Amino acid sequence: MGQRIASTATALSNDCAHCNLGKLCMPIAVSSEELEQLNDVIQQGRVFDRGDHIFYQDDAFTSCFAVKSGSIKTYTVSEDGEEQVTGFYLPGEILALDSVSMDRYTSCAVALERSSVCEIPLEKLEQLASVIPSLQHHFFQLMSQEIRGSRELAVMLSRNSAEERLASMFVALSKRNERRHLSPYQFRLPMARADLGNYLGLAVETVSRLLTRFAKQGLMDVRGREVTIHDLEGLKAVVTHQTECRHA
């Protein structure tokens, strides 16, 4: 590992070595020379305001994106204009891996709050990955994880009740915050209830009703966008215990 403390390093840390995320998105052991090459490929930290789009569905595909700060929502628009939320991305996570095999983006990506995003041009990345085996390996891993994640989501959406889906979502959000060394018990909800419902295949009303139920059960609490999880284990129990709860 190289030295992390450099006198010239600023809050604007304009390369992967000094990214405040540590190596969350690129946790690979690369030499400093290789890291330099990676920096030539990755364009650091473009900023998007709330509501700004990183890319639109059917735009020509060129790059994947890593979230540096803030949060991003991806969604598709069907021919009848219906919006379908396909994912939420937090710092350290990578967007558009599902578009790699297409020449156009398969979804829109919009900032849910002021966010900073690094661009990873795929062509250059592939060239570099041929030269740095560990980088190739890492991208295989990343994509494989993405496959597993989507597959687990599919299973959850097909088998679990509304209650289980929502609990599972908050458990996942909690876990993702912990990964970033933030509190798994208290965090800001980046998306609206409607987005949550849309993503989970539930009506907004159902989401709302369940959140009040969770609150009454002492599991968690959402005031506006401020989430407080009182009983993480209890939430996890809701996810797995298929419909065993009595609603007295």
Added chain:
Amino acid sequence: MGQRIASTATALSNDCAHCNLGKLCMPIAVSSEELEQLNDVIQQGRVFDRGDHIFYQDDAFTSCFAVKSGSIKTYTVSEDGEEQVTGFYLPGEILALDSVSMDRYTSCAVALERSSVCEIPLEKLEQLASVIPSLQHHFFQLMSQEIRGSRELAVMLSRNSAEERLASMFVALSKRNERRHLSPYQFRLPMARADLGNYLGLAVETVSRLLTRFAKQGLMDVRGREVTIHDLEGLKAVVTHQTECRHA
């Protein structure tokens, strides 16, 4: 039992260049020298009988597998013993891409009929992919497609009615048969109704009821395992037209 491609001289084609699938699973332009290297990596055509397992959940992960003939079902087993079907794989398709980032397989894989399967040791493949850029590129594409496929599945399972899910499944099966240059209108259903239902998040009874409904509507027909699609466009219409059908 009456499989078309079966018993004749397929055992002789012991390399990718002469595989009767053409380049369905490895549609890359590689030189003959490179193809030879690929053959050194890929172990051709091990045969599994109906019910045989290619791998089990939690086995040490070493390889992905390409289906050469037959059909494979993947499924997970939860701690309470429930089986969850996660995928069906036909000739030219690749299994276990979701386990690449794990040291153990995340699901079981079992042959639904007598099947032949090529083994692709991942470590060797990664080494080769570093040397052959088009191979690396192809695997990125493959995995990206897998991500997109799972994500589409998730959306379908979360938003579509039972009718739409099942219609969508048969449209997909039809497409996959067409890809293999087989009839998109007439094929053998490799899996049981229960597997279909489990995969789609439906009760067996629902699958059965819908199939008889589709038959009454003149859309398609399933006698035992023999599928005949009478009105492919009609089926596609069922998938997209969210709940517009009148059930007279």
Added chain:
DNA sequence: CGGGGTTTTGAAGGGGGTCAACCATGGTGG
């Protein structure tokens, strides 16, 4: 303070799950 979007709450109705029974099919052994 007022307006629009978001969230919550209530009532009603349907899609699909569950339970239960019946039927079809094919493999097996006498």
Added chain:
DNA sequence: CCACCATGGTTGACCCCCTTCAAAACCCCG
């Protein structure tokens, strides 16, 4: 060759979870 049984598939009745429709409450910012 057929009786037998096991597995898989079909059909019916009932009921509950979740969606839909409707409206009130809330909240954030101008």
